[in-house]
Amino acid sequence: MGVTHYDVIIIGGGVVGTAILRTLSRFQLKTALLEKSVEVGWGTTKANSGIVHSGFHSEPGSWKTKLSVAGNRMFDQLCDELDVPYERNGMMMVARNEEEEDILAHYHEQGLENGVEGLEMLSGDETRRLEPNLASDIIAALRAPSGGIVAPFELATAQAENAVANGAEVHTGVTVTDIAHTGSSFAVTTADGASWIATYIVNSAGLYADDLARICGVDAEPIIPRKGEEYLFDQRLGRVIKHTIFPVPTPKSKGILVIPTAEGNLMIGPTALELPYKNDVSTTAEGLEEIFSFTQGLVPGLNRRDIIASFAGVRSGSPTGDFIFETSHGGKGIHLMGIESPGLTAAPAIAELVRDMLEDAGLSLKAKPDFNPRRPRVIRFKELSDDEKEQVIQDNPLYAHVVCRCETITEGEIVDAIRRGAKTVDGVKFRTRAGMGRCQGGFCTPHVVKILARELGVSPLEITKRGHDSQLLVAEAKAFLQGGEPND
Numbered sequence: 001m002g003v004t005h006y007d008v009i010i011i012g013g014g015v016v017g018t019a020i021l022r023t024l025s026r027f028q029l030k031t032a033l034l035e036k037s038v039e040v041g042w043g044t045t046k047a048n049s050g051i052v053h054s055g056f057h058s059e060p061g062s063w064k065t066k067l068s069v070a071g072n073r074m075f076d077q078l079c080d081e082l083d084v085p086y087e088r089n090g091m092m093m094v095a096r097n098e099e100e101e102d103i104l105a106h107y108h109e110q111g112l113e114n115g116v117e118g119l120e121m122l123s124g125d126e127t128r129r130l131e132p133n134l135a136s137d138i139i140a141a142l143r144a145p146s147g148g149i150v151a152p153f154e155l156a157t158a159q160a161e162n163a164v165a166n167g168a169e170v171h172t173g174v175t176v177t178d179i180a181h182t183g184s185s186f187a188v189t190t191a192d193g194a195s196w197i198a199t200y201i202v203n204s205a206g207l208y209a210d211d212l213a214r215i216c217g218v219d220a221e222p223i224i225p226r227k228g229e230e231y232l233f234d235q236r237l238g239r240v241i242k243h244t245i246f247p248v249p250t251p252k253s254k255g256i257l258v259i260p261t262a263e264g265n266l267m268i269g270p271t272a273l274e275l276p277y278k279n280d281v282s283t284t285a286e287g288l289e290e291i292f293s294f295t296q297g298l299v300p301g302l303n304r305r306d307i308i309a310s311f312a313g314v315r316s317g318s319p320t321g322d323f324i325f326e327t328s329h330g331g332k333g334i335h336l337m338g339i340e341s342p343g344l345t346a347a348p349a350i351a352e353l354v355r356d357m358l359e360d361a362g363l364s365l366k367a368k369p370d371f372n373p374r375r376p377r378v379i380r381f382k383e384l385s386d387d388e389k390e391q392v393i394q395d396n397p398l399y400a401h402v403v404c405r406c407e408t409i410t411e412g413e414i415v416d417a418i419r420r421g422a423k424t425v426d427g428v429k430f431r432t433r434a435g436m437g438r439c440q441g442g443f444c445t446p447h448v449v450k451i452l453a454r455e456l457g458v459s460p461l462e463i464t465k466r467g468h469d470s471q472l473l474v475a476e477a478k479a480f481l482q483g484g485e486p487n488d
């Protein structure tokens, strides 16, 4: 059998790579995405604050500004088409003294220049009327109603799923190790020894994009890994804050925030720590202390005992401070580097920019007449009315069986997630929230393993937490899983 010749190969299945894949799936092209993890979305995309920025933070004229303001405007339609949790909850940058108030005025002006809609300056009282749980020493706020929150992992998986439904290919568990250009095409080599041929390549490999760009002859400055720890509160706490609350920024980051998540939790973070390595996602006692003491100053009612989970993500810190779009091979190789915050917000607009760059380099874009922008709706059982629940259970009794008690996630939802591409316990967890509640999977993990093994037709011993060598079970546990009933 001959080797497939792709029009475009995208390397990296984060929110950016999958956005590009979906955008290209609108056209009559043969496209493939290569992702080294077992599933898409497990890089920086899995571990961030989930904020759809309004665009007042970055400097006028920068890529960050142009693409985040444009990206922000695309989110309503994008998340509606893909059925991804998303809400325009608004952002507030708050000031506690006159010096900070002057900084707010600067960001107000910058936001206006950047084209951010609906910006308004509020007094301390006006701020607390909208957010009664904020600290009493807050004297002013800059409010941006266009700010939003989204479930970032779900966005990446939904983009990939929709692209595949429209004819694109996603190959996971394949690490690109070499890229060569011979004649008029690229030969992309993966760690398993396979060779993938394409006329165009898009390097969207996040933290590792600089390494791949250098292989293609780009004189890429090293990406600066910058870790951010985040801490998640129990959903029982509810929405003590509606807007995403920002302090005035620090030289290194947008500061430590109080963030309502699209899934209904409250989150605090992130830290910003430059590191020599790209893969340190540990959380630390110092990180928790720094974040908790700072955010308690913003929202005094926060209680450390309500924190149920922590995680860290690593930003692809840009050596120029802005997103970097380099090309190689006469524009046929496109390299995305330094896609740090607000890269999630900018992702849909980055995808359109890359589409245009490919067209400029000679790629012919003929619209696919039968492109379907919609992903089949996800049944989120907990959110249904009683009548809807009854109907869903009648259609599929697996929805009557609650597997994750903390988050009320049913077997029907878990099976649906597996049929849409989840292969691991974390894949199920991030798609459905099974294991994200107070007990952090203490109860439901064995049952999720059992369902995964059944649906994938493999032994429970082969089911991993997040692929590679993250096996969960030893032989003795298999006996329990073969005998025990879920909800025992």
Ligand SMILES: Cc1cc2nc3c(=O)[nH]c(=O)nc-3n(C[C@H](O)[C@H](O)[C@H](O)COP(=O)(O)OP(=O)(O)OC[C@H]3O[C@@H](n4cnc5c(N)ncnc54)[C@H](O)[C@@H]3O)c2cc1C
Pocket (backbone or CB within 6 Å): 011, 012, 013, 014, 015, 016, 017, 034, 035, 036, 037, 040, 041, 042, 043, 044, 045, 046, 047, 048, 049, 050, 051, 052, 053, 174, 175, 176, 177, 204, 205, 206, 207, 208, 209, 226, 227, 228, 229, 270, 312, 313, 314, 315, 339, 340, 341, 342, 343, 344, 345, 346
């Ligand atoms: C703590 C934190 C908070 C943030 N908060 C926000 C926010 O609120 N709003 C916002 O807009 N942005 C935010 N960001 C930034 C945002 O998360 C990123 O800009 C975005 O996720 C980048 O997506 P990506 O697809 O470029 O990278 P990634 O998600 O890292 O994807 C790159 C992919 O490439 C794969 N890959 C790497 N090398 C290879 C290889 N050799 N072969 C095959 N595959 C490979 C990786 O496995 C990975 O899946 C935050 C970031 C952090 C760390």
